[in-house]
Structure formats: structure tokens, C-alpha cells
Amino acid sequence: MDSVLVAQELRKRYRGAQRKGRGDALGGVSLSIGRGEIVGLLGPNGAGKSTFAKIVCGLVRPTAGSALLDGHPVGSRAAQARLGYLAELFRYPPWATADGLLRTHQRLAGADGGASERGELLELVGLGDAAEVKVASMSKGMQQRLGLAQALVGRPPLVLLDEPTSALDPVGRAHVREVLKELRDRGQSVLLSSHLLPEVEQVADRVAIIARGRLIIEGRPTELAGTGGAEFDLASGIVRRPELRREDLPAEVARLVAAGEQVYGVRELRGTLEEAYLRAVEEHGGDGRPPAAPAGGDR
Numbered sequence: 001m002d003s004v005l006v007a008q009e010l011r012k013r014y015r016g017a018q019r020k021g022r023g024d025a026l027g028g029v030s031l032s033i034g035r036g037e038i039v040g041l042l043g044p045n046g047a048g049k050s051t052f053a054k055i056v057c058g059l060v061r062p063t064a065g066s067a068l069l070d071g072h073p074v075g076s077r078a079a080q081a082r083l084g085y086l087a088e089l090f091r092y093p094p095w096a097t098a099d100g101l102l103r104t105h106q107r108l109a110g111a112d113g114g115a116s117e118r119g120e121l122l123e124l125v126g127l128g129d130a131a132e133v134k135v136a137s138m139s140k141g142m143q144q145r146l147g148l149a150q151a152l153v154g155r156p157p158l159v160l161l162d163e164p165t166s167a168l169d170p171v172g173r174a175h176v177r178e179v180l181k182e183l184r185d186r187g188q189s190v191l192l193s194s195h196l197l198p199e200v201e202q203v204a205d206r207v208a209i210i211a212r213g214r215l216i217i218e219g220r221p222t223e224l225a226g227t228g229g230a231e232f233d234l235a236s237g238i239v240r241r242p243e244l245r246r247e248d249l250p251a252e253v254a255r256l257v258a259a260g261e262q263v264y265g266v267r268e269l270r271g272t273l274e275e276a277y278l279r280a281v282e283e284h285g286g287d288g289r290p291p292a293a294p295a296g297g298d299r
């Protein structure tokens, strides 16, 4: 697949981390994003998701490893011109209007879409009526929608969204999912960092889970979720058999019938991404937090 981002063995150790008894924030993460692909980046608090996004943006310099965006090293002007970024903790000037903020970002990005691009973007994120509203009088959710519009200025090939729906209500979240699908249809790629697993499951083509700075699992959400066993509707009631896989079902039905059971129905159960996530993170040391500093160490 044609990749927009190729990150290889990215490592980050923040200054002072060793003194504080912390390890690497990223311990060698390789991850690619295809053109027109939505990749979900998941992981416990402190796993390194934002660090990864900040390296791709050029806000944080990796200690080792490399990342190329459309062939340009991240942090270079050429790479920065090819991405849009909505930070996890964003704050826009309170005096700016929605339209004014987008205008500033058009200027910064050298985007020449003018008023029509600004209007379309505000419309896209559901702020069509709020062009002249100031950030100071916007709700948190409105500000986050504006942040999404800001990240899309100039139609960048890669859009990095760090928890873009944390302030949105369920309708707003569903709306953002539609926006992300539209970006994909246009051939733009998205790196979506989130803790909202059902949301990621619905929209991501591929999911990468990191824990303690390492990529622990990667794949399509349906592959990772796998099966959750099967449910048999028998004369004695509903029987759940979590260990069975889809391919086991015909033989199991035959066995039950041969044993004289009345089988009224069989239902394959789908696993969820959340279950797969919890399993994977548990296998890799639980909460993903770095080990505590040794007793007596400085704090």
C-alpha cells in the first residue's frame, strides 16, 4: 500500500526521565499509515500516543529512529505542510472568531482556499452558523469542532487527531465519525488517538495499541476483536460457549443433535475491540504506567 507516513523505530526519552526513574516514553515504535487510511492509536494513559503524534508534527524531537511523511523527514517544513494537527490539550485565543482562526491557519499553512474553504470547513464540522462567534463564548465542544476544522485547513494528506471527541456529546461524536469517513473518501489519511474504543472500532481501518512506549498489537478492528464464542438456544435454555470459534459451530451442532438435544438456534458472538484491548494491555504489564521510582530516589 502507498504510505503517507512511515515511522521506523521511533524512540523518545524526555530530558530528566532517567533521573526521575522513568524509562523511554517511546521505546522504538514502527508504524505506517496508508493513503486514505484511518489508523486508530490506542493505549493506556502515559503509553506514548501523544508523544508519537508530537514527533510526527515536529513538536518533539525523537531520540532515535526516523519518520517520513510523504518522503519528507518529520519536523521539516515540507512535512509540516502536509499535515494537520488537533492537539489533545488545545487552546485558541479567546478573542478570535471561528472564521478568523481559520484565516490565521490558512495563512500559516499557505493555503489559498480563501473564504469558500473556511465556509466549507465550518459547515463540515457543524459550525456553519458560528463563523463570527468568538472562541471565548464557545462551549468546549464547539471549540473542539473548530479545532478539527483548523486541522483540515489546506487539505493535508495526513490529519493527526489527538482525542478529537473528548469534549463532544454522542451526536457530535457520530458527526465526527462521518467527517473522518469523508476524509478517507477524499484520500486523506487520519491518525486518530482515542480512549473511546467503540468509536475507534466503528471508524478505523486499522488499530495500533501501544503500552509503555511499545507497539503491542496491530490489525483490523474486526481481526483484533475476533470471535466471542457462540450461544446455543436449547430446550434447557441459552447456553454460552465462549471457547468456540465460527468453524467449530457445525460440528458442535451435529454433536448436540446426536446427543438428543433440541437445537432451536445458534448465534455466533462477536468479540469487541475493548475486550481485545484489555487482554493485550493486561498481557503487557497492565496499566502501562512506567515503574515507580525506587524508594528514596528524588521526586
Ligand SMILES: Nc1ncnc2c1ncn2[C@@H]1O[C@H](COP(=O)(O)OP(=O)(O)OP(=O)(O)O)[C@@H](O)[C@H]1O
Pocket (backbone or CB within 6 Å): 014, 015, 022, 025, 043, 044, 045, 046, 047, 048, 049, 050, 051, 052, 088, 290
Ligand atoms: N514534555 C514532557 N516531558 C517529560 N515527560 C513527558 C513529556 N510529555 C510526556 N511525558 C511522559 O512521556 C510518557 C508518555 O506520555 P504521552 O503524553 O505520550 O502519553 P499518552 O499515551 O498520550 O497518554 P494519555 O492517554 O494520558 O494522553 C509519560 O510517561 C509522560 O509522563
Ligand SMILES: [Mg+2]
Pocket (backbone or CB within 6 Å): 049, 050, 051, 088, 162
Ligand atoms: Mg495523550
